[in-house]
Amino acid sequence: MTKLWNDPATFTEDLVAGFLDANAEYVVGVPGGVVRATTTRSGKVAVVTGGGSGHYPAFCGTVGPGFADGAVIGNVFTSPSAAEAASVARAAHGDAGVILTTGNYAGDVLNFGLAVQQLRAAGIDARYLAVTDDIASAGPDEHEKRRGIAGDFTVFKIMSAAAEEGYGIDDVYRVGKAANAATRTLGVAFDGCTLPGADQPLFTVPVGRMGVGLGIHGEPGVSEQDQPRADELATLLVEGVLAEVPADAPRRLAVILNGLGRTKYEELFVVWGTAARLLREAGFEIVRPEVGELVTSLDMAGCSLTITWLDEELERLWLAPADTPTFRRGALRPEPVEGQRRDQSASTSSAHVEMVAGDAESQQVATKIADALAAIAEAMAADEEELGRIDAVAGDGDHGRGMVKGSQAASTAAREAVAGGAGAGGTLRAAGEQWAARAGGTSGVLWGAALTAFGARLGDAGRPDGAAVAEAVRASYQALIDLGGAQPGDKTMLDAWLPFTETVEAEIGRGADWPTAWTAGARAATEAAERTAELRPKVGRARPLAERSVGTPDAGAVSFARCVTVVAELYRNG
Amino acid sequence: MTKLWNDPATFTEDLVAGFLDANAEYVVGVPGGVVRATTTRSGKVAVVTGGGSGHYPAFCGTVGPGFADGAVIGNVFTSPSAAEAASVARAAHGDAGVILTTGNYAGDVLNFGLAVQQLRAAGIDARYLAVTDDIASAGPDEHEKRRGIAGDFTVFKIMSAAAEEGYGIDDVYRVGKAANAATRTLGVAFDGCTLPGADQPLFTVPVGRMGVGLGIHGEPGVSEQDQPRADELATLLVEGVLAEVPADAPRRLAVILNGLGRTKYEELFVVWGTAARLLREAGFEIVRPEVGELVTSLDMAGCSLTITWLDEELERLWLAPADTPTFRRGALRPEPVEGQRRDQSASTSSAHVEMVAGDAESQQVATKIADALAAIAEAMAADEEELGRIDAVAGDGDHGRGMVKGSQAASTAAREAVAGGAGAGGTLRAAGEQWAARAGGTSGVLWGAALTAFGARLGDAGRPDGAAVAEAVRASYQALIDLGGAQPGDKTMLDAWLPFTETVEAEIGRGADWPTAWTAGARAATEAAERTAELRPKVGRARPLAERSVGTPDAGAVSFARCVTVVAELYRNG
Known part of the structure; x- marks a missing residue:
């Protein structure tokens, strides 16, 4: 760990x-x-x-x-x-x-x-x-849905070599697509990794067993079997990646046997001895194999085999020289000839958000918004571990950390905006930008877009009425839909956000004040979040992991419900 | 694992x-x-x-x-x-x-x-x-007794660069001594590694604790403390290695932050951030640091900090170009200019032992010797885990494996020698050579020398009498002393071998037949092996680990006693 x-x-x-x-x-x-x-x-x-x-x-x-x-x-x-x-x-x-x-x-x-x-x-x-190299994460008919794992290395290397040779952007993109189409990876895991500060691994594999079809974010394998001998594992991996030989595939292969962090070089070489023999027996020629740690997953135990069928162009690019902190190949230029040394002092500059002052009423609203974001940040810190645990059932367990990072950044940005005289809109925009920038991940960009859209509707003048709040909620929801990642029913935060939006609109429509409407919306969101346990994710999960997630609610829906509930409690209590 | x-x-x-x-x-x-x-x-x-x-x-x-x-x-x-x-x-x-x-x-x-x-x-x-870079393994007054850990890398690199530059052998040796004298390492361990096929690690560290002063063969640390934060660890390591700044030390340092296998790159970089700052604050300039896995210990968790004080010559050699499977530095020659490509087919040749035929009586004795070695191999296979466990208390847990490899190789070689018509002497020489060659380690070379000396006394003609057996036992013991590694009382196999020798000699001297004398000797060896638990090793162990070994018998003495007991049982029963 x-x-x-x-x-x-x-x-x-x-x-x-x-x-x-x-x-x-x-x-x-x-x-x-x-x-x-x-x-x-x-x-x-x-x-x-x-x-x-x-x-x-x-x-x-x-x-x-x-x-x-x-x-x-x-x-x-x-x-x-x-x-x-x-x-x-x-x-x-x-x-x-x-x-x-x-x-x-x-x-x-x-x-x-x-x-x-x-x-x-x-x-x-x-x-x-x-x-999209991971053959375990989706079928050959859904190649575009597959995860990227150690094949990242091959595809990135080949594209980079093309760029270094002077290819134009269309051709760099073309060889990248070609390299990706020619690359297949299958991996196994013996044990999970533990995130910094966490006290349990993202998943465990029973002693003597092995997960097949690992992810590189601590996702468990998509199936499980007894742990094999090294030569048996080599056979499983080689047969797995060769199960999808493209028609008229070239006979020359780039091959990577990648260690995930805890499966060490000595073990990889033992596996490689058999894997290399099997690939040659299948009629392939191996071009400069890489056996080592190229794409790790902290100290996860496991390894993966990646092959790329090389035509003449891909082979030249695979073999081209490179000189980086961890990977070097071929003859290097003794002196840099391709660019000026950068000014390192310039590297600390950071973007700055332009601020619009709000009127007095809007500044008061902005203070309440900052209070709400502070309460959300506090709630997410308390829920971090639980959210990570839910997310780890079928994913990478990062949701709790992302929500904490994002909400804290948003809370800090909101306080600074308020101190600088911002109104509601400016405060929410600053908060949204910082949430997206600091949290990263899927939830980061969604929350950032939602807060920014909410703020745009509230503006920086006056105190918004119930109708304005309902419209702001709807605008936030629409911003998520516009990002195009998912639809309601896909087992994402949208499944809680839509009932929240509809309930708030309905309550405001029948004349409720906004805290009452918000409270009703939060209740609807909480119930909807629980119901996501019955759903199967449609996007962003390997299919077998999607199956596994049935019975567990979606972490994004749960955290959304918790956030709007915290805000409801804050304003219901004055 | x-x-x-x-x-x-x-x-x-x-x-x-x-x-x-x-x-x-x-x-x-x-x-x-x-x-x-x-x-x-x-x-x-x-x-x-x-x-x-x-x-x-x-x-x-x-x-x-x-x-x-x-x-x-x-x-x-x-x-x-x-x-x-x-x-x-x-x-x-x-x-x-x-x-x-x-x-x-x-x-x-x-x-x-x-x-x-x-x-x-x-x-x-x-x-x-x-x-001898490991400062935890012996005091500054016993620099020559210290273990070599990650400082191996710096010293090997510098010597190799000198050889590449064309230094003569005296000067390569001189810079090697100078680099070693200027190199200090301190390491910590969070958890032990597991040998292939073993079901338990060589040692464990309690959760939340850390061993200070690790070895790179799975030896535990020499002291233990609570696990610190990364910056606290960096402070401990920097203060540790800087505690022994040589007089007039240069201000420029080669530095390695080495991961042992399971402590990953990300963690090493976090530690490095603080370590680099502390070294600079202490007035040193860091010359091309290496942060990564350079000298591992399978999947042991832990890391070490190595510094080498660089004079002008050592710095030039540290920075010199290199091109190897895992480590590359500087500008490389596009074409090999320094030697011919080797004939790979030549690489499978192996040494062959010349065989002298024995007479009929000696061939019969040789058959008995081969039976005895087979029995020893069987016993060592049964005892492997237990011997490894004893050895792991203060060492690297390799004793059982070495005894198995050596005795099996000796048994096979003896059978082949017998089949080829060898007498007692030739059979024991073949067995001894193969034991040493295949087992390696300290025990391998000792057992190889002992069997060879035993065989030299028995020769390849006639059936040896009791006096010849007693002399052969004494010759074996003397061969071990001549190798110069230890003396009786140092907690090694000699502490069982000497009482065995003296008892066999005494029994033969009073007229016993050799199986009776051997049986008495085996009993004396077994008792003496048990008594080694009271001893403290004098050679080949870090001092704090030597303290720890008190209360546990010496694995080499135990395995020796077991081997001679097996032979006694074989011949007592016909």
Whole structure:
């Protein structure tokens, strides 16, 4: 289990600081992550990788010539925010566009997708590609729904090499798609990992058993069987990945045998001995295999086998030189020729939110809003462990931490906005921006959008009446729908948010004051959250894990209900 | 714990095969280990590192230009045999001599020391250097008694860079001594590792506690305290290593923050953030730190901080380029310029023992000897776990495995010798050579020497009488003393071997037949082995661990008593 931290709440910030110190020749820090120590040369497409932390060397350990131009670094197992992704992409961007790429997870897809929109709005040509290599997470007919696990490494490496060779952005994207289509991974887990500060692992595997089809965020396997010998495991993995040989597949393979953190090099080499033989017996030629820890999951025990069928272009890019803190290949240039050394002092700059002053009434409302956000932050801190436990049944257990980080950031931002004279709208916008920026993940971007939409409706003048509150609630709900990640019935927070919205509207419509309406809405949200236990998630979960989640409510719906209940209690009591 | 193996008995062979397959561009296998894929260029001193396996990337993961020329690979946590060390050294040697280097452990010192003698006898200029960086294992007044842990990496790297620069053997040895004298390490452990096939870890640390002063063979720490925060741990480690700043120490430091296997990169970076700050605040400048897994101990949880005070020469060598499977630094040559690619087919050759035929009587005796060795092998297989448990109290728990490997190899070799017509002497010599070669470790070299000496006295003609047996027993005992590792009273197998020898001699002297004398000797050995529980080891153990061992008998004495008892039972029953 994770044993070392200064404060679990600042684990990611602290590890990034140490990483930057130890690798100053390769990287500099920027808000949201790291970029190469040298600027991106003119005409070169920038490749920005990312996702949550806890996967080192992925993703910041492979920033450097021949590999990524930058890496966005979220909290452990949590998507970075859209603001963080856009920030790193802006810093990495030269003048030829930027490709953002992550494994295929709902939070990453939402946040990096929003970042691409922001970058395009700022005149930067940006694309997003999600890696979908995990064959255990969805069937071959749903390739696009699969998770990205260790195949991230191969796809990121190949895209980065193409960018280094001078490919235009369309061609970098094309080889990325081609590499992803040619990549398959199957993994197993012997034991789960423990988040910093948690006292139990995200999951456990019974002694002598093995989970098949692991995730790299502490998700358990999708099925379980007796733990095999090393050669039996090699057979299982090779047969698994070769079950989907594409038609007319090339005979040459890039292969990764990836350790998740606690399954050590010696064991991996024992497995590799058999896996390599089986792949050759199946008629394939292995091109520069990688056996080691490339995409980890803290100290999770387990490993995965990734193969990429290599045509001539993919093979050249797979073999191209690279020089990063953890991965080096081929001949290196003794001197950097491709960009200027960055000014490190510039790396600490941070975005600043412009503030509009509210009128006196709106400032009073803003104070109440700040009180409500403080109460929410307190409630989330108390519920963190329970929310993580619910989320870990079928996911990565990060929901509690994300809600704590987001609500605390929102509460602090709201207090600062109030102190600066902001009205209700400005306060909620500041809170929403900080929630999304600091929490990351799926819930972060959703809560950020919801608070911002709520504030936009309230505005910065006057005291809103019941109708305004009902409209603000509806606007928040609509903002979530517009983000496009899910629909009611998909076992997400929307399943609590919709009944809340409809109940508040109905109560206001029949003349109730807003605290009464809100209280009724909170009750409806709580009941609806409990009912999500009967649902099966439709998005963002591996199918077998989706099955497993039946019987457990959705963590996002539960936390939403808790938040609106806290606000109801605050105002019902004056 | 270690989960993946085909057969615990062939774990090392299997991992080496996988390692060679995955890294064929860097290394080829030779009997006993690996060497670079290219031959050593004329005029270049060869540097051969080694020790037991279980420490990857140490030691075979750092074979390549700028680093080691070869690595000897023993069983997990067990010294390779002298024959293996000499074999790898011969393969790595060009024409300018070879330096063998390991951490300072009794088994490595014995076996690599013997290998140096063998190499010199064969006309190869050879030296041996043992690294002694672990400040927890002995006081500053006993620097030469300290264990080698992660400081191995720094010292091996610096020596290797000197050899690559073209230093002569005296100067490579000189900078190795200088680097070792300037290197200090302090480590901590949170939990032990489990040997392949074992069902319990070598040691455990209570939850919330931490062992200070770990070894890298699963040895527990030398003291225990509450588990600190990351910054508190950094303070403990920095203050520990800085407690022994040499007089007029340079202000520039090579620094390694090494993870033992389960303490992951993210945690190491958090610790590094504070450690780097503290070192700078103490007035030191950090030169290219390494934060990661360099010298592991399977999946042991823990980490260590190593610093090396760098003068101008050591700094240049620390920074020199290197290109190995796991460690690369600086600008690399695009093409190998320093040697021819080796013929890989040559790498499977193995030494062959020359056989002398025995006369008919001696062949009958040889059959009995082979039966006795088979019985010993059976007994050691039954006792393996218990012997490992005893050994793990103050050591690395490898004794049972070593006895099993050695006795099985000896038994097989004896059967083959008998089938080939060998007499008693030839059979025991073949058995002794194979025991030493296959078991490695301290006990391997001792048992090998003892069997060989025993056989030399019996010869290959006639049936030995009681006096010959008594003389053979005495010759075996003398062979152990001549190896120079210990004296009776040091809590080693000698404490059982001496009473056995004296009792056999006394019984024969008063006219007993040899089975009766042997039986009496075995009884004396068993009692003496039990009495070793009262002793404190004088050699080969960190001082605090030596204290801990009081109350537990010596595993080598116990296994010796068991072996001679098995032989007594075999012949008493016909």
